[in-house]
Amino acid sequence: MRTFRTIKVDCLARVEGEGALRIRLRGDQVQDVRLEIFEPPRLFEAFLRGRHFSEAADITARICGICPIAYQMSAVHALERALGVTIDPAVRALRRLFYCGEWIESHALHVFLLHAPDFLGYQDALEMARDHRALVEQALRIKKTGNRLVALMGGREIHPVSAAVGGFYRVPAKRELATLVEDLKWARDAALSAARRVAGFEFPDFEQDYECVALSHPDEYPFNEGRLVSSRGLDIDPAEFEDHFVERQVPYSNALHAQLRQRASYLVGPVARFNLNFSKLPEVARQAAEDCGLRAPCRNPFRSIVVRAIEIVFACEEALRLIAAYEPPAKPRVEVSPRAGSGAAITEAPRGILYHRYEVDERGLIRAAKIVPPTSQNQKTIEEDLRRLAPQLLALSEEEMTWRCEQAVRNYDPCISCATHFLKLNLEREQA
């Protein structure tokens, strides 16, 4: 007997694509777990060929409607390496600020509107809003703070694209940033109380010994810079990413699974960052983590919701710090002369490390691009979680089991991308 469940993952009009979560059981044995996620970043690699390097940030920002800043950041940093460009320290600070906005936005959306309903026993945010209106209103307000920051930095309300190779097209004035301070303080305090609330949820007793992979910087909780490290001893310059990570075409999926050459699956994202960079969090966030009973290393993926809440606290605090210290750079961006070259960079998108590499020719046109998003890197890990989780759920009804599996996938907030896409859950039970 088969159970099918259609999970809609996007807007009004969608085609039934390749996406599926397939769990095959025989009796009480899990035979197979397959997560298929369509990968539009591959498409964009093709779009980028022949385009001028100055267009890359704008083009790649369209890969993800929730994390366009992440794509802009990885793109400009990679191209700056390819073209031998050094940015002004004030620009560096602004880029961190830009990223703070996106983290706040993305995490608030995920924690409260996607994941909290699971823990509170609601079908979705709408149902939850009927009983917890204040919580939802608060979440939207936190999210809006992030939106405002991004919009202000990005120069346009709807499609902020300000990141340029060499700097920004436009930098904000001190007084503009000052208008955000009250909101950010409110958001930080709201995030603190929300973190405590979320920490009180009931978490399934489930742990995995992940190899966590994240950026690491001597002084900062990472955004745009650092070495790439893991909890099992990896420590490399981002430029060496492809020497250590390989992508394998998976026969049942459109996507490529990224794997560590030596050790296969790994974890990227908030939990990985938290585990590897806990000591770099500002005091208020570290204290909040402790108050929430979070300790590094966190091995329970369901607690990622708490980690995200802590990262919202961090992002608000960091934004306030950057705004207070901000002095506009002498020039928004430096002149960039085209030259043939190749460069790679990794930045920490809300969901984890995002790798970009570009080859440009002497005219500055892109000859090749490679984009490895965080979700494809977590794909194998998600499957492994489910493979280990499914046997624990066998006593549940089909509906309950399906929902728990979906909840486990939601730990990762996979970027299925704003490409048209349905995700179907197929639960196949074979006779033993």
Add this chain to the structure above:
Amino acid sequence: MIIGIGTHTGGDDQAGLLVAHRLRELSVEAVDYSGELLRLIDLWEGADKVILVDAMRSGGPPGTIRVIEWPGVPFAGDQLPVSTHGLGLFEVLSLAAELERLPQRVTIYGIEGKEFEPGSSPSPEVLASVEELAQRLAREVSGCTNPA
């Protein structure tokens, strides 16, 4: 306020974006939006009326234009997102209504698409309907038959 919704890479899923773009060419104010949809709640804040344009898949002939006045929408309830990208338009409208953050009047125009394959171009039927709908909305707005 007119908002065209869609994605840039999904073939006919560009329909809403193209309508907004065309409206601007016709000197009518319209916004094209391709990000996550909860932001719409902030975008339409303060507007008494909003028109949303999006591509649609309802089984009809490609290019069909359908008008839906909220809340009369055929919302299929058994659909749960596994990611933030799963918060679709109907979910957002329902949530906004629950929070009393929906304009008084919400009209949704859907253009039936047939080609959503990523990287594909919009189909001729959809392009024709984009033009037709843009002209129609431009007339509506300039004729002031629907005061904002």
